[in-house]
Every structure is written in C-alpha cells, then in structure tokens.
Amino acid sequence: MKRISLLELAHNIAGSYLKPGDIAVDATLGNGHDTLFLAQSVGVKGLVFGFDIQQRALIKSYQRLLEYDLQSRVKLCLASHADMRRHIPEQWHGRVRVAMFNLGYLPGADKTVITQIDSTLAALHEACALLAPVAAITVLAYPGHPGGELDAEQLAAWCQRLDKANFTSEEILSHHDKPGAPRLFVIRKQSDLL
C-alpha cells in the first residue's frame, strides 16, 4: 500500500475542489511549492493570491513560478495572512475556492520567523469570510516545533467552534504515530443555502 504524505493529501484535497478559472489563496508562500500547485490547478483564467511576511519567500516563489511561466496567475503579497481580506480585491470576496496554510518556518531561512497561532487563527477567520459557497481550507501543522503542540490544540478548538450549518472539519494525523508528527486540518464549506 502506497502511503502518501499529508502534504500530498492536502494537494489532493485542494485539487479536488479547484477548477480552471478559480480563485485560490496560498496563506504561507514559503518556497512556493503550494503556490505553484495552485497556479497550475486554477488554469490560465484563474488567480492565486499568495502571502508571506518574508521578502525571501516572495522571491523564491516568484522564481519557481517563472520556471513554469505561471507568474501572471499569482499576486504575491508581502503581508501577513491575517490581512488577506485587505489585499484581495472585493470582486473576489466570496469566490475563493481553496485556501492553503502550511505552518511553521521557511525552510533554509531564519527558523525563528515562524507562524504564530494568533495571526493564523485571525487569517483562518478571514479566509472563511472569503470562501465561495463550496470551498475548502487546508492547514498543515507541525506540533513538533516548540509551542506547536499548543498551536495544534488551538487549531482543533477553533475548528470545533465553526458554524456547523456551513462548515465541517476533520483532523488527519500523520502515519508516523509519534508525538510531534504533522497534522492536517481540513475545513470544508458547503453552504446550507445552496
């Protein structure tokens, strides 16, 4: 049996929602792997908004997109994901199909610049407000980081508080059944009003 990583699973889930022409958000650009995946998935008429607080992440992501000539599909924002609503033009509010969060630090850079649970929860709140009627958010969390276990608990508690008329959530544990193993939170929106 082939075991897939939680990152692959996050891509599979996000990909199952995305169609050509869709709007997507990469809330944590990092080295741009998720942004590249999203840009490929939304097609030539789609658009991806990517956020990171480090210039280096924007440069890395831009370079990756250039390699595939996909840079015109992505708006890179040097800003906290907590401010995403201000950076995404109003015409796209209520139309975001997928938002991906990959928490932690930028691999190969300063490990002390790391996502913080308060801004992560604020960003998740903003992302929920921007979603299309049928949409999903994936959050890959790494409880192995200092403080990461508490962050994962707070994420789980936040998911429990979601409006159940519109959202469902699940927490998927890694195969590596050891303390600190990554966890994937999947939040799905399916409005009752449809």
Ligand SMILES: C[S@@+](CC[C@H](N)C(=O)[O-])C[C@H]1O[C@@H](n2cnc3c(N)ncnc32)[C@H](O)[C@@H]1O
């Ligand atoms: C694990 S990396 C993301 C990996 C990335 N998705 C990829 O595909 O390579 C986490 C990123 O979150 C960024 N970050 C930390 N706090 C942030 C915030 N408040 N808003 C946006 N990005 C943030 C870090 O700078 C880092 O680049």
